[in-house]
Amino acid sequence: MFIELLFSDIKLLVLLTLANIINEEENHLLLADDSIFDDIIQMIKWANKSEGHRFDGFSVEELVSGLKGLARNDQNKNILTKKGALPLLKEIITTKYNDGEVLQATEAIRVLSFSKDNKNHIKKDENLIQLLTDLTKNTVENVANAASGILWNIKDDKEKHENVKNSPAKSTGHVMISYQWADQKKLIQISQMLSEAGYLVWMDIKDMEGSTLQAMADAVEKACVVLVCMSERYKESSNCRTEAEYAFTLKKPIIPLMMQRGYKPNGWLGMILGAKLFVDFSGKYSFDDSFKNLSRQLGRDGKIGGDADEVDGPIAVIRSVPLQAARGNGTNEWSTNDVSKWLKKIGLNSKEKLQSLTGEQLTFLKKLSNRAPEFYFSYVKTDLGLHRLDDLMKFTNAIDQI
Ligand SMILES: *[C@@H]1O[C@H](CO)[C@@H](O)[C@H](O)[C@H]1NC(C)=O
Ligand SMILES: *[C@@H]1O[C@H](CO)[C@@H](O)[C@H](O)[C@H]1NC(C)=O
Numbered sequence: 535m536f537i538e539l540l541f542s543d544i545k546l547l548v549l550l551t552l553a554n555i556i557n558e559e560e561n562h563l564l565l566a567d568d569s570i571f572d573d574i575i576q577m578i579k580w581a582n583k584s585e586g587h588r589f590d591g592f593s594v595e596e597l598v599s600g601l602k603g604l605a606r607n608d609q610n611k612n613i614l615t616k617k618g619a620l621p622l623l624k625e626i627i628t629t630k631y632n633d634g635e636v637l638q639a640t641e642a643i644r645v646l647s648f649s650k651d652n653k654n655h656i657k658k659d660e661n662l663i664q665l666l667t668d669l670t671k672n673t674v675e676n677v678a679n680a681a682s683g684i685l686w687n688i689k690d691d692k693e694k695h696e697n698v699k700n701s702p703a704k705s706t707g708h709v710m711i712s713y714q715w716a717d718q719k720k721l722i723q724i725s726q727m728l729s730e731a732g733y734l735v736w737m738d739i740k741d742m743e744g745s746t747l748q749a750m751a752d753a754v755e756k757a758c759v760v761l762v763c764m765s766e767r768y769k770e771s772s773n774c775r776t777e778a779e780y781a782f783t784l785k786k787p788i789i790p791l792m793m794q795r796g797y798k799p800n801g802w803l804g805m806i807l808g809a810k811l812f813v814d815f816s817g818k819y820s821f822d823d824s825f826k827n828l829s830r831q832l833g834r835d836g837k838i839g840g841d842a843d844e845v846d847g848p849i850a851v852i853r854s855v856p857l858q859a860a861r862g863n864g865t866n867e868w869s870t871n872d873v874s875k876w877l878k879k880i881g882l883n884s885k886e887k888l889q890s891l892t893g894e895q896l897t898f899l900k901k902l903s904n905r906a907p908e909f910y911f912s913y914v915k916t917d918l919g920l921h922r923l924d925d926l927m928k929f930t931n932a933i934d935q936i
């Protein structure tokens with residue numbers, strides 16, 4: 535009974551995290567009650583016990599991937615550890631049921647290891663360190679990469695530095711392009727144009743996921759400026775985070791490039807970028823204009839003897855207002871009374887389940903309907919009880935309008 539009651543919420547949550555749909559602003563909506571963390575951990579244990587390693591359709595691998603999705607939020611990282619996620623993930627790796635489970639569990643630990651508290655937890659666990667050290671030689675490249683990433687994260691700054699000191703010099707004083715794979719094409723073009731303009735550019739052309747941390751660290755060390763090519767995907771990538779945080783630790787000058795239209799960096803990325811000026815390559819402006827602005831920025835930041843004249847408004851300032859950014863037109867602040875009135879207006883006031891929705895949830899549902907229509911429809915149908923096409927239509931049309 536208890537399980538059934540909970541289940542629809544968890545199911546939605548898992549689906550959402552699997553689809554990487556929950557972002558920083560929306561996190562609190564789904565996690566108002568932190569027992570959801572206990573539930574997902576419990577589900578993983580049940581699934582692990584069952585024959586096909588599944589619980590109600592979800593495999594251990596999928597559930598762990600869902601947990602990894604939850605862990606992306608920095609607050610959740612510590613909660614998950616308090617709820618026992620680390621020993622669980624360690625157990626999954628040790629059990630080695632299949633490669634998929636090992637990969638998801640290792641990556642989940644990597645995501646967790648970005649938090650300071652978790653770093654210390656991991657450091658203290660000698661067994662885990664040994665396990666991870668062995669995994670760095672795993673034949674599955676992504677597993678090895680994730681394990682190295684964890685061991686890197688738990689090093690303190692001095693140790694990181696030492697590793698790099700002894701590595702062979704490639705070049706010094708280059709412009710380093712730190713980016714997520716999805717933006718590679720545009721950035722290769724930028725990199726070529728920068729080279730033609732006389733800049734020394736370092737860009738990892740291979741798939742970042744396969745590159746060694748050593749090469750990354752070396753490149754950051756020797757950069758005179760780092761272009762952080764921001765997007766939601768950049769923020770969600772562990773490799774990109776490692777790179778950007780290292781540049782930040784070493785106090786390298788950073789110029790953010792906007793790669794995704796309308797993106798507002800939040801969480802750890804918002805923290806690193808602060809109110810830095812960015813150059814917009816999201817396609818909002820012509821490529822040539824953006825490139826001109828970038829050269830101008832670099833001219834100031836990177837080059838010795840560069841022109842320090844004031845820049846006549848070439849660049850926009852990042853607005854990082856994480857929570858405000860998600861807000862619509864006041865719908866968020868709707869009281870139950872407002873929701874009631876709205877339901878009456880659209881002719882759905884007889885639906886009991888709708889009465890308990892808050893303005894904030896309505897705003898979230900609206901976004902969900904755009905970003906993940908199939909989840910939206912299944913949720914509205916099953917959990918809000920709008921089974922008739924007519925009601926579904928009314929509700930969806932009205933939601934579009936808010
Ligand atoms: C999963 O099951 C195996 C054996 O059935 C057990 O040894 C292992 O501890 C379990 N893992 C977790 C995470 O519960
Ligand atoms: C580039 O700079 C000009 C002003 O110098 C500005 O009008 C324009 O919006 C900037 N474009 C980008 C892409 O930042």
Ligand SMILES: *[C@@H]1O[C@H](CO)[C@@H](O)[C@H](O)[C@H]1NC(C)=O
Pocket residue numbers: 862863935936
């Ligand atoms: C918010 O309200 C303003 C003014 O009432 C309107 O111009 C704007 O289009 C609305 N935005 C949204 C997202 O509904």
